[in-house]
Amino acid sequence: MKRFILMSRQRVLLLAIAAIALAVISAGGCGEEAGDVEFPEFVYRSEESLEGYRIAAANQDVLEQIPCYCGCERDREKYQNLKDCFYNRETGDFDEHAASCAICLEEARDVEQWQDEGLSLKEIRDRIDEKYQDRGTPTDTPPVE
Numbered sequence: 001m002k003r004f005i006l007m008s009r010q011r012v013l014l015l016a017i018a019a020i021a022l023a024v025i026s027a028g029g030c031g032e033e034a035g036d037v038e039f040p041e042f043v044y045r046s047e048e049s050l051e052g053y054r055i056a057a058a059n060q061d062v063l064e065q066i067p068c069y070c071g072c073e074r075d076r077e078k079y080q081n082l083k084d085c086f087y088n089r090e091t092g093d094f095d096e097h098a099a100s101c102a103i104c105l106e107e108a109r110d111v112e113q114w115q116d117e118g119l120s121l122k123e124i125r126d127r128i129d130e131k132y133q134d135r136g137t138p139t140d141t142p143p144v145e
Contacts, residue, residue, distance in 0.1 A: 042099045052098055052105035055112045056086035062111055065121060066128055067138035070103035081141040082107055103135060 043053045056063055063083035072079035079085060085098040086108070098104035107128060114124045125144040132138070 040094050040096075042096045043094065045099050048102075048105050049099045052108045053086060053094065055108040056083065056098070059108075059111060059115070060087070062115070062121060062124070063108065065141065065144050066107065066111060066125060067141035068104060068107065069128075069132035069135045069138050070101050071136045072097065072101075072104075073137050073139040076140060080139050082111075082139075084139070103132070107132065 037054075037057045039050070039053055043049055060083055063086065064081050066082040067073075068079060068082045068085050070085070072085060078089065079097075080089070082104065084095065085101065085104040086095060087093070088095045098108070110128065110131065111124055114127060119127070122144045129138070
């Protein structure tokens with residue numbers, strides 16, 4: 001009888017572990033694609049917003065060299081490149097701006113797609129400039145050599 005109880009407890013423990021694992025997998029895994037990033041609540045406004053912030057978290061160095069064309073260049077102290085739309089340049093915390101800016105989110109998706117296609121940083125920058133030049137004035141981001 002003791003052996004039966006011990007086996008039952010082991011089965012309950014295994015079932016509990018399996019249930020927890022299933023819950024973690026269903027929730028999207030153990031962390032964000034860009035590592036174990038904890039995003040603030042505003043990032044979850046939409047699927048597009050979440051995707052954009054995941055891309056930004058994984059590609060900060062690249063986005064730092066890409067201009068933004070959404071009109072944020074009017075605040076030159078705060079926004080100097082596409083990364084600044086996702087991250088506050090002074091604090092390093094996430095910036096809320098891109099969460100509701102279609103152009104910022106679209107640019108981030110384009111950067112990721114073109115990286116996946118194997119384009120160089122210069123080619124990505126050239127494509128961004130070409131695609132978005134009619135949408136607004138870009139941030140004053142130094143050229144890519």
